[in-house]
Amino acid sequence: MNSILLGLVVIPLIKYLVVVAIVMTIVAWSTWAERKILGFMQARIGPNRAGPIGLLQPIADGIKLITKEDIIPSRSEKFLHLLGPILVFVPALMLFSVIPFGGESTIFGLLKEPVTLYVTDVNIGMILVLALSSLGIYGLILGGWASNNKYSLMGGLRSAAQMVSYEIPQGFAIVAVLILAGSLSLVRIVEAQAESGMWFIFPGFIAFFIFFVCAVAETNRTPFDLPEAESELVAGYHTEYSGMKFALFFMAEYANMVLVSSIGTVLFLGGWLPPFPSVTRGTMIDLPLFWFFAKVAVFLFLLIWFRATFPRYRFDQLMALGWKWLLPLAILNVIALAMLKLWVFA
């Protein structure tokens, strides 16, 4: 009884708290990284006053947002106004419980016995990811509706339509990976990459491309950031939010970014595996935790790089891109990969 309690409740809880702490730190400092990198690409230095090279800027932002007055529009639904940001933020955090940060390891000998570096390994992990990430859309719609502002409403609806449309090609891209891996469990997918000796980005590069474009659209980043574009709708669905609720929307966006980067890493870039896994598994290069976070960092850098460079799509062009181009491409990709797996990789 005791060991069941320990194994099924206490240890996962501790792990989850550690994971949440790490993820929230990454989310906070990814705002710093975004501002710095955006600044460097724009021939200027980003924040550099709050702490050395601006490292304490997220803390300054946090303090500012917490101490701000929480303005609620007078004729809005107060409960829905509060529920909106929560519904966007919580599923993102929940999903970090199924993402594998590593295999079994003792983290450089810090722990007495090896522990699995993920909170739990659900054998339908991928479906859980897809389902929970769709919950965030409700939060956006509620946020737009509860603001009692026609601009916000339009922004919220557009954002919802965009996210729903881009989930379908994303799903097909993921199906392509599932064909290659043979399992829905995220840990199994990484291990399949280890067994086949190469990251799934190589056979599935079109799937990776589709997944990446959909990831950018899911997180409402440039070039798909019309719902929150300042010059078009004055910040869209989070126009009427201030203080901590705005902070929740803001953190939810970055948490979604980190989440989608993590899933992309797990599915395509080999999770916690070092490059050339069949050769380097178990060697000096195979450091626990390092490769995973390095790959997530590369993903985040790509997202920031896109924001610095591209203009944004108009809404109808965005929808056309998702439905007319990415979806057929994704379906064809699935068919092609299935044929490849049947006749080449057997």
Added chain:
Amino acid sequence: MKEKQSLGRWFRNLLLIDLFVGLYTSWKHMFRKKFTVQYPEERIDPTDRFRGIFKFLPDVCISCEMCAKACPIDIIYIEWHPEQTPEGKRKKVLDRFDIDVKRCMFCGLCEEACPTKPLAIYLTTKTYEGATYSRDEELYFDMEKLHTYTGLPDPPAEEKPAPKAPVPAPAGPDKALEKPAPGEISGSGEGGGGKE
């Protein structure tokens, strides 16, 4: 009208070359020298002709009121009264020379109109930090303030690299600014000094 695309162009379209070219441009800039100045620790020194806040030399002024006439917004208020010097000559004594700086647009027409050498009123003081907390008291410069204003905020308590001090009283701005004035009137002529 769509022209027929060549094969090369179609291929470049497929491979998203245009997007990669854009990405490469912003990547390049990430590693270049940044074009920013860390104000207030570093300051850019304005150029010599920079039209900053005024400096007035009452000893040089001959109360001709050309600057007041040239000012597009009429913010220079001059009052003078004639006096007899002991030798029997008439001279003008300047009573009041005020400028309402909060309405000034720093166009420099008063400086151009001033006929004296060195200029009695000039803007090339390289000061631009004239922000104050109250408009009416501190942004209405009377003769005294115009003469002594240096334009810098109070130096901070601890040691910071001192910004460049403004040029106190140039002997006369650079030659190129001179233009034929209607008769050269030098500062120490029959106008004498103003109030001392």
Added chain:
Amino acid sequence: MFDIQELELNMGPQHPATHGVLRLVLKIDGERIISVDPHIGYLHRGTEKLFENQSYQANIPHTDRMDYVAAATNNQAYVGAVEKLLGIEVPERAMFIRIILAELQRIASHIVWLGTHALDLGALTPFFYGFREREMILDLFEEYCGARLTLNCMRIGGLPCDVPEGWLDRVREFVELFPEKLQDYHNLLTENRIWKLRTVDVGVISPEEAIDWGLTGPPLRGSGVQWDVRRALPYEVYDRLDFEIPIGNNGDTYDRYLVRMEEMRQSNRILEQCLKLIPEGDIIAKGVKIIKPKPAEVYFSVEAPKGELGFSIVSDGSDKPYRVKVRPPCFVNLQAIETLCKGHLIADVVAVIGTLDIVLGEIDR
């Protein structure tokens, strides 16, 4: 059965994309625009009345503040009009320096246009890259006349002062440095498929309609009409300089974008030639002291970065003008906004405002 109502949406005077205090009342059906009604006047300062109360020379700083992004060409237009009224000849050196200032100002104004237009459509970086070059131009202006934005850099009969030591060399440095920076802006936007999707076939106007509405400047040339005041009614020494007038094919936003980018390159060419051809000499016409023109009326126009900027001055013999009427290019260009926006989506209104390159200071005066 159901009554379809149009929604009246107010893109208010305070909006991040309306480039100043422009109010657009949009009537939309779903997301398609049915009509656009610009309401202006939020920045009206009575400039034309102010002109009547001051002497001709004192009016020059007021002209700076009309199109505050491109002050040198405003000065040039006003001063040119008064010179035409008085019938005086400007010395050659002064004319060349004026052209250098005007073309530098054209590049600076187009950089502001590029930065803000791209920013409205989501591309954050061309703004910063462009302003880096604009800083260099503004530093050149500061060295010359003492101010960066409200230049007051021309006088009736010529210029207030000669160029400082080494200024022409610094202009030459800028001229040599600029083409590769221009290529940077091209790399980010011109071939970019997202940019093309946002701007091709948006805000199309045919050449006949453009002439009917009285458009000038890049909106006119983007539709294919070859009209540039520098070529059609040459003033100062433009007839001696060799440059091309870029024109577009389709009259859409992308063509106007290309026209302005090419204009920047042509301005660079003009600067190069001016630096070679500039003679020594006076910088102001002799004997221009008291300006009291005989009663007459004159109209003089220049090619400002935004279009044809014209001044019509009526004098009555005194030293103050009797009436000064400004023909602001942005005011006339803004009239066409409904034709340009009809049938497009709301997101395109932002693109159209950007492509018309409006500055409210000039529209409202």
